[in-house]
Amino acid sequence: xxxxxxxxxxxxxxxxxxxxxxxxxxxxxxxxxxxxxxxxxxxxxxxxxxxxxxxxxxxxxxxxxxxxxxxxxxxxxxxxxxxxxxxxxxxxxxxxxxxxxxxxxxxxxxxxxxxxxxxxxxxxxxxxxxxxxxxxxxxxxxxxxxxxxxxxxxxxxxxxxxxxxxxxxxxxxxxxxxxxxxxxxxxxxxxxxxxxxxxxxxxxxxxxxxxxxxxxxxxxxxxxxxxxxxxxxxxxxxxxxxxxxxxxxxxxxxxxxxxxxxxxxxxxxxxxxxxxxxxxxxxxxxxxxxxxxxxxxxxxxxxxxxxxxxxxxxxxxxxxxxxxxxxxxxxxxxxxxxxxxxxxxxxxxxxxxxxxxxxxxxxxxxxxxxxxxxxx
Amino acid sequence: xxxxxxxxxxxxxxxxxxxxxxxxxxxxxxxxxxxxxxxxxxxxxxxxxxxxxxxxxxxxxxxxxxxxxxxxxxxxxxxxxxxxxxxxxxxxxxxxxxxxxxxxxxxxxxxxxxxxxxxxxxxxxxxxxxxxxxxxxxxxxxxxxxxxxxxxxxxxxxxxxxxxxxxxxxxxxxxxxxxxxxxxxxxxxxxxxxxxxxxxxxxxxxxxxxxxxxxxxxxxxxxxxxxxxxxxxxxxxxxxxxxxxxxxxxxxxxxxxxxxxxxxxxxxxxxxxxxxxxxxxxxxxxxxxxxxxxxxxxxxxxxxxxxxxxxxxxxxxxxxxxxxxxxxxxxxxxxxxxxxxxxxxxxxxxxxxxxxxxxxxxxxxxxxxxxxxxxx
Numbered sequence: 001x002x003x004x005x006x007x008x009x010x011x012x013x014x015x016x017x018x019x020x021x022x023x024x025x026x027x028x029x030x031x032x033x034x035x036x037x038x039x040x041x042x043x044x045x046x047x048x049x050x051x052x053x054x055x056x057x058x059x060x061x062x063x064x065x066x067x068x069x070x071x072x073x074x075x076x077x078x079x080x081x082x083x084x085x086x087x088x089x090x091x092x093x094x095x096x097x098x099x100x101x102x103x104x105x106x107x108x109x110x111x112x113x114x115x116x117x118x119x120x121x122x123x124x125x126x127x128x129x130x131x132x133x134x135x136x137x138x139x140x141x142x143x144x145x146x147x148x149x150x151x152x153x154x155x156x157x158x159x160x161x162x163x164x165x166x167x168x169x170x171x172x173x174x175x176x177x178x179x180x181x182x183x184x185x186x187x188x189x190x191x192x193x194x195x196x197x198x199x200x201x202x203x204x205x206x207x208x209x210x211x212x213x214x215x216x217x218x219x220x221x222x223x224x225x226x227x228x229x230x231x232x233x234x235x236x237x238x239x240x241x242x243x244x245x246x247x248x249x250x251x252x253x254x255x256x257x258x259x260x261x262x263x264x265x266x267x268x269x270x271x272x273x274x275x276x277x278x279x280x281x282x283x284x285x286x287x288x289x290x291x292x293x294x295x296x297x298x299x300x301x302x303x304x305x306x307x308x309x310x311x312x313x314x315x316x317x318x319x320x321x322x323x324x325x326x327x328x329x330x331x332x333x334x335x336x337x338x339x340x341x342x343x344x345x346x347x348x349x350x351x352x353x354x355x356x357x358x359x360x361x362x363x364x365x366x367x368x369x370x371x372x373x374x375x376x
Numbered sequence: 377x378x379x380x381x382x383x384x385x386x387x388x389x390x391x392x393x394x395x396x397x398x399x400x401x402x403x404x405x406x407x408x409x410x411x412x413x414x415x416x417x418x419x420x421x422x423x424x425x426x427x428x429x430x431x432x433x434x435x436x437x438x439x440x441x442x443x444x445x446x447x448x449x450x451x452x453x454x455x456x457x458x459x460x461x462x463x464x465x466x467x468x469x470x471x472x473x474x475x476x477x478x479x480x481x482x483x484x485x486x487x488x489x490x491x492x493x494x495x496x497x498x499x500x501x502x503x504x505x506x507x508x509x510x511x512x513x514x515x516x517x518x519x520x521x522x523x524x525x526x527x528x529x530x531x532x533x534x535x536x537x538x539x540x541x542x543x544x545x546x547x548x549x550x551x552x553x554x555x556x557x558x559x560x561x562x563x564x565x566x567x568x569x570x571x572x573x574x575x576x577x578x579x580x581x582x583x584x585x586x587x588x589x590x591x592x593x594x595x596x597x598x599x600x601x602x603x604x605x606x607x608x609x610x611x612x613x614x615x616x617x618x619x620x621x622x623x624x625x626x627x628x629x630x631x632x633x634x635x636x637x638x639x640x641x642x643x644x645x646x647x648x649x650x651x652x653x654x655x656x657x658x659x660x661x662x663x664x665x666x667x668x669x670x671x672x673x674x675x676x677x678x679x680x681x682x683x684x685x686x687x688x689x690x691x692x693x694x695x696x697x698x699x700x701x702x703x704x705x706x707x708x709x710x711x712x713x714x715x716x717x718x719x720x721x722x723x724x725x726x727x728x729x730x731x732x733x734x735x736x737x738x739x740x741x742x743x744x745x746x747x748x749x750x751x752x
Contacts, residue, residue, distance in 0.1 A: 045700075046743070047699075047700055047701075047741070047742045047743070050740060050743060067743070068699060068700045068742040068743055069698075069742050069743035069744055070743070071740070071742075071743030071744060071745065072742070072743035073743075074743075075743060089700070090698070090699075090700050090742075091646075092645050092646045092660045092696075092698050093645070093646075094643070094645055094662065095720075095721075112648065113646065113648030113649070114648070115646055115647055115648055115720055116646055116648070119720075134650060134651070145702040145703070145705055145708075146650055147658070147696055147702045147704070147705060148700075148702065149650070150648075150649075150650050150651060151650060151651030151652065151653070151654070153651070153652060154649075154650075154651050154652060177702075178702075267470070269468050269469070269470055270467075270468045270469075270489060270491055270492055271491055272488065272489030272490070272491055272492070272526075273489070273526075273530075274510060274522055274525070274526050274527060274530075275510070275526060275527030275529070275530050276527070276529060276530060277527070278527070282523070284468045286470065290670070290736065294666070294738075297673070297703065320468075320523055322445075322466070322468050323423075323444060323466075324421075324423055324444045324465070324466050324524075325423075326521045326523050326524065326553075326554075327521070327673065328523070329521055329523055332521075344471075344491055344495075345471075358739075359738065359739060359740045359741045359742075360666065360738050360741050361738065361739055362670075362735065362736050362737065362738060362739070363734075363735060363737055363738070363739045363746040364426060364447070364735045365423070365735045365736050366423045366444040366445050366447075366448070366466075366735075367422070367423070367426060367443070367444055367445035367446070367447030367448035367449075367450075367451060368445055368447060369447065370739040
């Protein structure tokens with residue numbers, strides 16, 4: 001909770017629920033990453049928070065941008081980013097959207113399959129392409145599936161094929177999982193990617209770029225290592241496996257830039273019990289799983305929560321959202337406690353909600369408006 | 377797939393993804409319920425699909441409306457519904473929203489706790505209130521938690537308290553779970569609710585209304601009983617437990633009115649494999665979990681899917697959405713198969729997507745626009 005956000009909430013008293021993002025914190029986080037990883041080019045993962053205010057500020061700082069869609073490309077271009085600062089980083093793209101991006105000047109694309117490579121060769125000829133490889137990393141709080149990436153041996157063949165198709169086989173990307181807290185995962189991942197560099201070198205292709213993805217954390221309920229330690233783990237991994245022949249490096253932070261910069265203010269709508277033999281306290285907030293807190297799915301992301309009564313005695317609660325959907329429960333098993341004298345009408349603040357909240361919120365579910373956001 | 381929808385898709389060729397809802401089917405479903413359950417007043421669960429077109433048509437048919445929020449109340453009033461046809465059916469309401477509804481003329485409210493009853497007594501004096509009781513029903517495809525309702529003995533005390541507070545203790549509601557396929561659940565539920573009528577009668581309070589909730593199904597992958605059989609199960613349960621002293625009856629269908637009336641047209645964006653030793657086919661569509669198919673959460677709702685190659689040989693697939701979110705997978709374990717000659721660019725139709733799709737879709741996740749809908 002920054003002083004600036006506290007002042008805003010006190011003075012403006014916005015209607016809840018709403019998120020307030022302190023742009024100074026986003027800037028500091030960006031500058032911190034630049035300081036700790038000076039060799040890496042930062043591509044902000046726009047999906048984490050696609051606010052024009054954030055994009056404009058980061059354009060001013062010299063950031064590049066990792067875009068998931070045509071919509072995000074337009075957002076960046078409309079807010080001052082140059083096309084040569086954009087990466088179309090989604091491995092799943094419509095051909096028409098690739099053509100659109102190419103026409104706008106985007107020349108850097110992700111892929112992980114033959115079909116995608118063929119689309120790229122067709123409508124984005126000569127562009128730089130990087131192949132995403134599969135990782136099976138442990139330690140990430142947000143689940144990582146096999147949805148993105150391919151096996152190393154397939155990646156090798158695809159990058160060779162890329163050159164045959166007239167593309168520029170530029171590099172390799174991986175992702176260790178969002179909110180990754182096990183720093184050893186970078187050494188494993190970089191080692192795997194480095195093998196690919198070697199294999200392609202033997203095939204006469206010199207890859208030039210390593211995309212280390214995201215995975216830097218925000219501060220939720222569990223303590224996380226400092227960003228410096230992440231940077232250190234990455235650079236150690238890179239020098240371990242590449243010596244002083246380091247390729248260009250890209251990182252794609254999203255959560256770590258904007259997560260901690262946001263506070264979600266919400267109101268306690270109801271506190272109740274279900275029966276005389278069941279003293280579980282249900283606390284219903286005016287924001288829930290469909291109103292911006294989608295990352296509480298399976299109780300994956302566990303936010304820190306502040307109430308006006310902190311410091312007094314607490315008791316267990318089940319925290320739920322305001323909709324008529326029985327699945328709209330935030331925390332039931334994660335062991336949340338709240339003050340015993342919490343009252344209906346109290347304002348409650350959910351910390352580190354700057355990432356993956358506003359844009360996740362449903363357009364009109366149960367007649368509730370999407371989560372409102374302020375950027376200050 | 378109705379002829380009207382097929383013609384619309386062929387002639388208009390709308391940009392995908394989009395949902396097309398045939399209003400004639402919604403009307404037929406409404407009339408069917410009226411025919412099979414003539415004693416029950418139909419309160420359409422607006423949250424299932426809050427399209428003004430649907431509300432207007434149902435106003436014309438004489439329907440009442442179950443509203444989850446102030447937003448849904450405004451929607452109904454703005455589209456011709458009279459306030460005395462509305463129920464504020466969410467048990468979790470801000471006091472300011474109750475006051476707003478009361479001011480607009482709404483006089484029927486749900487509750488399941490003392491705190492909610494006290495809010496109602498304060499700002500909606502004299503209104504009819506019904507208490508939702510907890511059910512632990514088996515057989516529903518969409519998970520039913522303990523989020524709504526209270527135990528019977530608490531419900532009894534709350535309804536007595538309601539009269540003390542100057543409210544009209546009007547009735548009881550329950551919900552057997554959305555997409556409930558075990559028809560015996562209604563007998564269990566009505567039996568439980570009937571006990572409450574008796575208990576209150578002994579306390580000198582005559583309840584006048586039984587709200588049987590929703591639970592009527594749409595047609596997903598698993599076969600479901602016909603609506604007539606649901607109606608029959610309900611009426612049998614009512615006469616079993618109330619004889620010919622039947623209270624007024626309310627039902628709150630949502631899914632069953634609009635689900636089967638909608639078709640979602642989507643495009644195959646990518647088909648790929650992850651490695652040479654893993655022949656799993658990944659099929660990526662231009663709609664996913666955050667673009668309207670939220671009910672595929674934990675693979676709960678299993679939609680039927682049509683492709684242009686149906687009838688030929690099929691093979692297993694993992695179906696996923698287009699976003700960069702690794703959790704955006706529709707079906708991985710549910711055993712979906714698709715034609716072996718499915719192609720990138722093919723249009724695929726997801727059936728029975730008229731309910732809980734459009735309003736669930738994220739406002740701008742990954743830069744993708746919310747699901748577009750047409751009502752014809």
